[in-house]
Amino acid sequence: MVQRTKVFVGNIVHCNKPFTVQTLEKGFVVVNEKGKIIAVDNLSALDSCKDKLGSFEEILLNDNQLLMPGFVDTHFHAPQYPNAGLGYDKPLLDWLQTYTYPLEKKYSDTEFAKTVYDAVVKRTLAAGSTTVSYFATLHLDSSLLLAEAAIKFGQRAFIGKVNMTELAPPDYVESPEDTISNTLEFIHKLVAKKCHLVQPIVTPRFALSLDLNDLNKLGQIANKFDLNIQSHISENKAEVEMVRDKFDDLLYAEVYDKTSLLTNKTVLAHAIYLTDSEIELLAERSTSVSHCPDSNTCLKSGLCDVKKLLKAGVNVGLGTDISGGYSTSIMNAMRSAVAVSTHVSFEREDYDPLNVYDVFYLATMGGAKALALNHKIGNFEIGKEFDAIVGEVQECFHPHTALELLQKFIYTGDDRNVLQVYVCGKRVK
Numbered sequence: 164m165v166q167r168t169k170v171f172v173g174n175i176v177h178c179n180k181p182f183t184v185q186t187l188e189k190g191f192v193v194v195n196e197k198g199k200i201i202a203v204d205n206l207s208a209l210d211s212c213k214d215k216l217g218s219f220e221e222i223l224l225n226d227n228q229l230l231m232p233g234f235v236d237t238h239f240h241a242p243q244y245p246n247a248g249l250g251y252d253k254p255l256l257d258w259l260q261t262y263t264y265p266l267e268k269k270y271s272d273t274e275f276a277k278t279v280y281d282a283v284v285k286r287t288l289a290a291g292s293t294t295v296s297y298f299a300t301l302h303l304d305s306s307l308l309l310a311e312a313a314i315k316f317g318q319r320a321f322i323g324k325v326n327m328t329e330l331a332p333p334d335y336v337e338s339p340e341d342t343i344s345n346t347l348e349f350i351h352k353l354v355a356k357k358c359h360l361v362q363p364i365v366t367p368r369f370a371l372s373l374d375l376n377d378l379n380k381l382g383q384i385a386n387k388f389d390l391n392i393q394s395h396i397s398e399n400k401a402e403v404e405m406v407r408d409k410f411d412d413l414l415y416a417e418v419y420d421k422t423s424l425l426t427n428k429t430v431l432a433h434a435i436y437l438t439d440s441e442i443e444l445l446a447e448r449s450t451s452v453s454h455c456p457d458s459n460t461c462l463k464s465g466l467c468d469v470k471k472l473l474k475a476g477v478n479v480g481l482g483t484d485i486s487g488g489y490s491t492s493i494m495n496a497m498r499s500a501v502a503v504s505t506h507v508s509f510e511r512e513d514y515d516p517l518n519v520y521d522v523f524y525l526a527t528m529g530g531a532k533a534l535a536l537n538h539k540i541g542n543f544e545i546g547k548e549f550d551a552i553v554g555e556v557q558e559c560f561h562p563h564t565a566l567e568l569l570q571k572f573i574y575t576g577d578d579r580n581v582l583q584v585y586v587c588g589k590r591v592k
């Protein structure tokens with residue numbers, strides 16, 4: 164269905180430059196019928212702009228409301244949603260075997276998969292995540308159902324059929340042949356759906372799940388079809404040691420680099436224990452990190468020094484990492500990212516922790532860049548697709564500036580404060 168041109172009028176906030184929040188108090192954004200942003204300006208320019216538009220729908224925000232870019236969740240295990248809030252008594256490797264793999268196995272049942280995946284997409288959209296990069300499971304059919312849920316509810320998404328051939332229960336691994344052929348079939352079937360918002364992403368679970376040969380084949384597939392890649396890196400000390408043992412003393416990032424998996428379309432979750440040379444390597448390859456502060460805390464994985472990554476030139480986005488993390492909301496991830504960075508600063512001299520505006524950048528432009536979508540979404544630059552949220556701060560007892568509203572929205576808000584959500588110009592909440 165063709166959409167009408169929309170004119171949003173009110174307080175507008177977005178990051179027009181790295182780590183810089185631009186505010187338009189009483190500004191406007193015009194979105195054309197294809198969902199693209201065609202004008203952004205101050206109110207004084209509105210009348211002359213309207214004269215050129217023909218018919219349009221006007222959305223007027225009140226003084227306690229804010230128009231901002233939609234949030235990008237760069238790391239989310241959709242099948243683990245039933246376990247959100249459960250199982251935080253074990254560290255990563257035990258947690259995977261005890262709670263996570265037994266749950267993921269159940270997605271051979273496509274009815275169960277459909278029920279959970281519909282709930283996940285509805286919940287993340289309601290929380291303002293206009294783009295999510297999802298891990299599914301090993302199962303081809305149910306992974307496609309996750310893609311169908313994103314298409315049905317209008318979310319922008321990457322869907323990864325997970326690859327895993329070892330270090331898991333015998334009834335929850337694929338053979339090396341199957342993991343490659345199923346991945347190729349998954350990619351072809353998803354691309355055939357011809358939904359430009361929902362794309363496949365190559366998803367080796369982590370370095371311990373596959374051998375060098377299979378990792379290399381996945382790197383070749385990503386290269387051949389020009390696909391994004393997602394995985395995990397250096398989440399937990401025991402995991403890092405096992406990687407060193409398994410791959411003859413290669414560093415974790417070197418394993419991925421050797422297998423063509425470190426690209427400018429790769430996002431790696433956690434990155435807590437990277438060495439300086441690995442950080443340099445990620446920066447050199449323009450590979451991004453998904454910072455998942457809730458999961459790092461819940462699984463007692465460690466404190467990620469995001470400022471160090473950023474200083475070295477590594478791009479960072481935020482991830483909820485359900486169900487290592489408990490919350491489906493990137494607003495919660497923003498608050499936790501500020502908290503963790505502040506905790507890191509307590510142990511360091513002259514350390515300037517992430518602030519509320521920094522994490523707003525990570526949640527929008529940082530995430531867009533991590534998924535190589537920064538030319539399409541992440542802010543309100545003219546020509547980009549309009550992925551946006553209308554947020555509201557309740558109980559304002561006196562007038563606030565747009566920047567104050569943004570602070571209050573991030574610190575005190577949840578999905579009840581996310582009033583409207585748009586993906587490519589289409590209202591989805």
Ligand SMILES: [Zn+2]
Pocket residue numbers: 238240395432484487
């Ligand atoms: Zn994860």
